[in-house]
Amino acid sequence: MTTPTQLRVTAVRAAAQDVVAVDLALPDGGDLPAWRPGAHIELRLPSGRLRQYSLCGDPADVGTWRIGVLREPRGRGGSVELHELARPGALFMVRGPRNHFPLTSAPSYLFLAGGIGVTPILAMVRAAAGRGTPFTVVYGGRTRSTMAFADELTAVAGDALTLLPQDEAGLPDLPRLLGGVNADTAVHACGPAPMLAAVERECARLGLADRLHLERFTAGDDLETAYDAAENRDFDVQLARTGGTLTVPADRRLIEVLRDAVPGLSYDCEKGYCGACETRVLGGTPEHRDSVLSEEERRAGRTMMICVGRCRGDRLVLDL
Template sequence: MTAGTIAGAAVRAETELDVVLARKEIVADGVARLTFRSGDGGPLPSWEPGAHVDLLLAPGLVRQYSLCGDPADATTLRVAVLREPDGRGGSRHVHDRLAEGDTVRVRGPRNHFALVPAERYLFVAGGIGITPIVPMAAAVQAAGADWRLVYGGRTRSSMAFREELCDRYGDRVSVRPQDETGLLDLDALLGEPAPGTAVYCCGPEPLLAAVERACAHWPPGTLHTERFAPKAGADDGPREAFEVELAVSGLTLAVPPDRSILSVVEEAGVQVLSSCQEGTCGTCETVVLDGTPDHRDSLLTDEERAAGDTMMICVSRARSPRLVLEL
């Protein structure tokens, strides 16, 4: 196993390491579960429920996948990947080309979907969005918390981990295949706010948007979501030129309307760790020392946006003429 720490945005340095695909198995229609082990038997990075990793599948092909194994097991990392025929090629590479015994470069883990302390938990998962929920359910069950999971999918056979979850947790898990029961009844599920409840949702964008609307009258901070595609309209807004001052590097750079901060900074020779370049993974999160960001990511909470302490420089811009960044 080779590993090293690479410097990125000043908020964080991350670890990259080579792992071996020890097992590849189909766990539902179109869903492959990958189990990675270190090449030399050494321990793998620690993580907590909600974390995801980058898989560096090929040059220019980096994708983020939620970890769905056991955080207490330092010998393996597990992810589940849905084949997306109309996707950008990552899932096709995993399903068609990645084989047991192959070495894959992994970056992370990182976690923008962590469990918060709460009296009770409501998990809402759609399709492959079940992956980060699997270790979350195990964690809250072990802690003796009150919780339930509502799990929707196209068909029963397409719903990964369905039998495992039902066998392990019984009636805490409600399985709702769309071809049998229709869309999830979010009005019944979320119509009345339940004080002390943390709501976690992961799944396709229509589900996430519907849950956000349904939770609009719940207390602030109740809903926690994770996206692996940009939120609809996230990058809307004016595209004016502005300046960025890099406090560590001592550079002041002009960002034109048609370019991102990330591309301008990289062109100037400043190394910044990045991955999705869509504002969803959090890799390029950068500390803001002065100025007002125009947040266009699909990751930060409303409270984090209002604070303006960090920003995703792959997509976000500036509301002030100049930003000062810790780069």
């Protein structure tokens, strides 16, 4: 669904402390678009907030999409709003699915999940189990009561799953876990920024960076410091659909300039990690500053995250 579609909440249940599982379906009960593990959808809340949630149900269930939502009282308000409004019969505008965290093809897998990062991992584990592909899952959380979908993950993974509540077992022993990875094993990780940073460092130390695939729910520390704003330059952006051309000064972000001219832009985090503002590039060479696109996607230059991206030349043409 490239354009927003109205979906109805069909079921809500507690998945853990402060986590609810929400089932969504078309009001007429029709089939939803197909999706693969790692995909996410974007919900527009009544407040106007846009939030992305990984699909964690079964892709074979063509009539239902399931998401897991952690209530974060100190967040930006979206999770609290959804927790308050998600009741059977409630309607939400939804866009998607999109997938920047696909399950790669590999002879075996190591899945690392932290907190609510278990949602895309659950779908991946289900797929690997269905294919008969060997895998290991390590799932960490603050306490057992906060670890969503643990029972469901246990039912699918069995003895291949290790649960690590931090108050009982401490933090995962990454050198041991990653040091035992076989040459043909792909590593998929999703969780809080400190966990992912630790996984990245250990994979780099062990020479496993090319086998690591991860998804961020918050900006990594490097996103704030990797680019020196003093090196920014002015550039023009042509809007292919509206026909206008705007100048983006060195001291303003692309999305700030676009917001002044294009109503209804889709964006959320404004830090380059959520993927909500992904926009097609029709001309020019984007300078990618996000943590969503793969290296292959960056080289292709067909899309960019307009909240943090800029232009390597003097002009961009966007599908806006």
